[in-house]
Amino acid sequence: MTHTAQIHPTFEAWRSKARELLRHGVAPENVDWVDASQTASLLAEEPSAYQTAPNSAVKVPADFLRLAANVCAHTDERRFAILYRLLHRLTLGGEKHLLGMPSDRDMHPCNAWAKAVSRDIHKMHAFVRFRLVGVNEQNGREQFVAWFEPEYRITRLAAPFFEKRFASMDWSILTPDECVSWDGEKLTFIPGMSRHDAPAADAHDDLWRTYYRSIFNPARLKVQAMQSEMPMKYWKNLPEAEIIHDLIASSETRVRTMIATPERPVKPVPNNAYLRTLRQRQES
Amino acid sequence: MGLTRKLEILADAAKYDASCASSGAARKDSRDGKGIGSTGGMGICHSYTPDGRCVSLLKVLLTNACLYDCHYCINRRSSNVQRARFTPEEVVQLTLDFYKRNYIEGLFLSSGIVRSADHTMEQVIEVARQLREVHHFRGYIHLKTIPEASQALIDKAGRYADRISINIELPSQQSLDRLAPEKNLTNTKQAMHGIRQRIDESVEAKKAARQIVNRPRVKAPPFATGQSTQMIVGADDSSDALVLHRADELYRDVRLRRVYYSGFSPIPEPSVLLPIKPPPLVREHRLYQADWLLRFYGFDVGELLPKEEPNLDLDLDPKLAWALRNRAVFPVDINRAPQELLWRIPGLGTVNVARILAARRWSRLTLADLQRMRVNLKKVMPFILAADHRPRIALLESTNLRQHFLPGPRQLELNFNAPPPTTPADAAMALSGQI
Known part of the structure; x- marks a missing residue:
């Protein structure tokens, strides 16, 4: 018979449901995974519907759990079903070596999803921009807020990095899906918010743009290389992105100016004690 | 002069240093609630500029005033560029402000040489000292070191920094004499040896600290975990063979983490000794590819650059060029060949080789398996045997094989x-x- 597994789209929910199904030896083809946040269906489940007696607890490699945590954060509809099939094959199916087979039909999509998610996490670590909103009057801690739009549901996976790095500031990262705050003691997760709940700018953004403009070398324009690492979908929340267009547009003129500059003559060696010792050392 | 103008001048002055790496530092964080920052594992690129380069660190000079006259450098004393100087406190504050907004991983500080090597070094170290000791900054610090500075100062820099580096700039003393008359290859190598020795000692001390059974454990004093260097390509007439032999020597003798190859690109204030040329970007790219082959794929410089061909093929990647010169090695059976031979197949990287080694324990691999690993089949097919594939020997022996791979x-x-x-x-x- 078919089981409907209606879960909230999180790793924790999938894991506990998958454990339950696996304990009862339910075959992957008999499970219909449903994302409870995507459907209005209030289908009540029948916990007594299992036909076989529960197995004792099964063990899976830690690598699988790490893979599963990332896969669950993806948004592809098939992820829960394929992940369960993978789990079933790894354990009851006896295919213990599956994790070492990247070309397997189930491992391949899972690896691809996990990779996309881990890239998204990496980009979140890179492209979150905190804005100073004030100072806590009681303890003097600076308070920062950031707005970010990740592609997948990664707030929980990305948060520990910010905790380690910015432990001594109070900060919140708002995303459409889920928000996280740190107060020096613990991470708190709350439902998603809107871009308007975060400050639009920071007093240091101008200085940051000055740096970005000055560190750019117009003689080596490689727009595609930039875009493959910093795709345009992230630009709207990056303060420096608003000057990219001007930098590209003006680079040709800047290089032409350099080329047209008359070459500078060599100035005589100044009378400096240190340079004299250098010369003596080289002559000896 | 205002802070914005100083930042403009001193970031512009620093942009010709290619390194912006922030990886490979010792693991540290600020969960003790004191100070700010963390390092460890992979570095993060917080932005990319339209030149395709990663922005990971606040890369600035303390001052762009300089006694030296290196003709490839915009800051040389003969240049008429506007000069500026940060105070250590200004750099410290900028670093902290940028870091807290998650713009950067840390600071890469370098400086023009003022008064003397030691005086300049002291200024640079003061910035790092304030960051670490006053503000308990645990982010990444990369300090550029001057080879002529005293060993005691270099040691001190290493205690505050995650990485220290000395730029070798050009691969031979002959080129330095012409274009960077104050620089000396022997001094540079000596200083690099000094740094290597300290890094080795620090690694030993960390090992020893781990082995002590009696508490309290003695904590090994911190020291930079790596050093790197930069060579400018295209400013002199050195061949790729000379450049890569120098790099290879440094990887072996002083265990550099990285050699950066920086294609000489047009600068404002060109020197009469070194007229502006277009940046040799393809050559730079090929050098990086060859560098990778030396470090991770078991190739020797002599294999990539035989005596009769001292420069890399600009049209083909160096591994493919090697394979075309050594066709007798192929075809290689991906289901049997040892790792060292798999590494030599054009189109296979170390990651895919590891995947092949893992997967072939359980089944014989076919082209479809390779395709699922996203291997470029067109590139590897002439060189491999798979369960369902034998290359056309005629193609492998054909004089047109090179043509087969050339870009349009x-x-x-x-x-x-x-x-x-x-x-x-x-x-x-x-x-x-x-x-």
Whole structure:
């Protein structure tokens, strides 16, 4: 018979449901995974519907759990079903070596999803921009807020990095899906918010743009290389992105100016004690 | 002069240093609630500029005033560029402000040489000292070191920094004499040896600290975990063989983490000794590829650059060029060959080789398996045997094999005498040499 597994789209929910199904030896083809946040269906489940007696607890490699945590954060509809099939094959199916087979039909999509998610996490670590909103009057801690739009549901996976790095500031990262705050003691997760709940700018953004403009070398324009690492979908929340267009547009003129500059003559060696010792050392 | 103008000048002055790496530092964080920052594992690129380069660190000079006259450098004493100087406190504050907003991973500080090597070094170290000791900054610090500075100062820099580096700049003393008359290859190598010795000692001390059974454990004093260098390519007439032999020597003798190859690109304030040329971006790219082959794929410089061909093929990647010269090695059976041989197959990287080794324990691999690993089949097929594939021996032996891999015709580098290209995209490509 078919089981409907209606879960909230999180790793924790999938894991506990998958454990339950696996304990009862339910075959992957008999499970219909449903994302409870995507459907209005209030289908009540029948916990007594299992036909076989529960197995004792099964063990899976830690690598699988790490893979599963990332896969669950993806948004592809098939992820829960394929992940369960993978789990079933790894354990009851006896295919213990599956994790070492990247070309397997189930491992391949899972690896691809996990990779996309881990890239998204990496980009979140890179492209979150905190804005100073004030100072806590009681303890003097600076308070920062950031707005970010990740592609997948990664707030929980990305948060520990910010905790380690910015432990001594109070900060919140708002995303459409889920928000996280740190107060020096613990991470708190709350439902998603809107871009308007975060400050639009920071007093240091101008200085940051000055740096970005000055560190750019117009003689080596490689727009595609930039875009493959910093795709345009992230630009709207990056303060420096608003000057990219001007930098590209003006680079040709800047290089032409350099080329047209008359070459500078060599100035005589100044009378400096240190340079004299250098010369003596080289002559000896 | 205001802070914004100083930042403009001193970031502009620093941009010709290619390194912006922030990886490979010892693991540290600020969960004790004191100070700020963390390092460890992979570095993060917080932004990318339209030159395709990663922005990971606040990369600035403390001052761009300089006694030296290196003709490839915009800051040389003969240049008329506007000079500026940060106070240590200004750099410290900028670093902290940028770091807290998650713009950067840390600081890469370098300086023009003022008064003397030791005086300059002391200023640079003071910034790092304040960051670490006053503000308990646990982010990444990369300090550029001057080879002529005293060993005691270099040691001190290493205690505050995650990485220290000395730029070798050009691969031979002959080139240095012409273009960077104050620089000396022997001094540079000696200083690098000194740093290597300290890094080795620090690694030993960390090991020893781990082995002590009696508490309290003695904590090994911190020291930079790596050193790197930069060579400018295209400013002198050194061959790729000379460049890579020098790099290989440094990887072996002083265990550099990285050699950066920086294509000489047009600068404002060009020198009469070194007229502006288009940046050799393709050559730079090929050097990086060859560097990778030396470090991770078990190749020797002599294999990549035999005596009769001292420069890398600009049209083909160096591994493919090697394979075309050594066709007798192929075809290689991906289901049987040892790792060292798999590494030599054009189109297979170390990651895919590891995947092949893991997967072939359980089944014989076919082309479909390779395709699922996203291997470029067109590139590998002439060189491999798979469960369902034998290459056409005629193709492997054919004189046209090189033709088979050549890219379509395309303008690679900017011709300064030609009329400007028509579309902005063409202009961008011509300027950059980007393929």
